Amino acid sequence: MSDPDPGPWPAQVTVDLDAIAHNVGVLRERAGSAEVMAVVKADAYGHGLVPSARAALAGGAAALGVAQPAEALALRQAGVQAPVLCWLLTPAVDADALLAADVQVAASAPWALDLLAAAARRSGRPAQVQLKADTGLARGGAFALPVTDGDPRTDFEALVRHAAVLAAEGAVRVVGVFSHFAYADAPGHPTVRAQREAFADAVRLAEGAGLHLEVRHLSNSAATLTTPGAAWDMVRPGLAVYGLSPVPDVASAADLGLRPAMTVSAQVAVAKRVPAGQGVSYGHTYAPERATTVVDVPVGYADGVPRHASNVGPVQVGGRRFRVSGRVCMDQFVVDVGDLPVQAGDEVVLFGTGADGAPTAQDWAEAAGTISYEIVSRFGPRLPRRHVGQAGR
Ligand SMILES: *Cc1c(COP(=O)(O)O)cnc(C)c1O
Numbered sequence: 251m252s253d254p255d256p257g258p259w260p261a262q263v264t265v266d267l268d269a270i271a272h273n274v275g276v277l278r279e280r281a282g283s284a285e286v287m288a289v290v291k292a293d294a295y296g297h298g299l300v301p302s303a304r305a306a307l308a309g310g311a312a313a314l315g316v317a318q319p320a321e322a323l324a325l326r327q328a329g330v331q332a333p334v335l336c337w338l339l340t341p342a343v344d345a346d347a348l349l350a351a352d353v354q355v356a357a358s359a360p361w362a363l364d365l366l367a368a369a370a371r372r373s374g375r376p377a378q379v380q381l382k383a384d385t386g387l388a389r390g391g392a393f394a395l396p397v398t399d400g401d402p403r404t405d406f407e408a409l410v411r412h413a414a415v416l417a418a419e420g421a422v423r424v425v426g427v428f429s430h431f432a433y434a435d436a437p438g439h440p441t442v443r444a445q446r447e448a449f450a451d452a453v454r455l456a457e458g459a460g461l462h463l464e465v466r467h468l469s470n471s472a473a474t475l476t477t478p479g480a481a482w483d484m485v486r487p488g489l490a491v492y493g494l495s496p497v498p499d500v501a502s503a504a505d506l507g508l509r510p511a512m513t514v515s516a517q518v519a520v521a522k523r524v525p526a527g528q529g530v531s532y533g534h535t536y537a538p539e540r541a542t543t544v545v546d547v548p549v550g551y552a553d554g555v556p557r558h559a560s561n562v563g564p565v566q567v568g569g570r571r572f573r574v575s576g577r578v579c580m581d582q583f584v585v586d587v588g589d590l591p592v593q594a595g596d597e598v599v600l601f602g603t604g605a606d607g608a609p610t611a612q613d614w615a616e617a618a619g620t621i622s623y624e625i626v627s628r629f630g631p632r633l634p635r636r637h638v639g640q641a642g643r
Pocket of ligand 1: 289291337430469470471472486487488489490496
């Protein structure tokens, strides 16, 4: 079964839902007794929010995680009923809508608890909250480490105290405590141990304040796969759900048993012969040494192809590997295919599962000097997404 024909757009993102379900199965195994919260923020890392979420649940995910409240509401509007946590709040948040939609919300500061408690008093039902502890990433969360010498009180402690008061009143229900690693992709890094210890302290503090936590979670994909001892009750993988390795220097997706879910392909728009020395694409940064065939591929940086992959991004045409020739443009790029007989309409694969010799998102990440997270999540809404497979349908 697949979505309706996306129409004549000559480039597409194909997403294998069965691969997503399979990858969640791999993560469940790695997580031991801990449950899997599949992270589906950023349109499921570009894979399509709702079908990916359903596939992850079919694969055994117990909950879903997103960054923005609007992403959580989009899941509810689509009828997804699993527990959903969103963790990027600003004071402009519509707490009433989140409460009405039965969404769990991460609180990083007392003001967030107050907003949620106010909504709870209006609706007559408690807000479900998870307290976010900053154990050393210094990004979101209430800072859980001392700041000033000699003063052991922390922002996280203040958050816990405030939550305990609101919980006693019945305005909030504190479902969990969680945190996020700075260096999970370097398992031996000293911050990994330090953050694990700081998280244990944060949990102790919350439980000591009388909060009955249902879930305590710390591990993203890299930690789930490399530091199983950090799993607590739940793990929170994103990238690995989509079949990409969060630790490409340590283990490939294949080594980890993961199946990349996304394939990006396009159909050649123009194929033509050009003479030796003909500069190709804007700025003529590439010129063939001899007469050759160049093909114009109708997908560009407005679709998510990184311009940094100019002259280096790998592609597969006719079963053979080539590279982007010259600069990536807004809607297209060029590939020198030598004397390969290629015609308009022939398929060009940018990346896929890697099983058939085609490049992977990781190959593109290396070519463009970035991480595979950015490669897949940037393939934006202009390209039709075609979902294949059965999981979650
Ligand atoms: C994005 C994110 C995750 C998932 O991270 P991956 O490295 O993709 O597994 C987990 N937790 C939080 C708080 C995040 O922002």
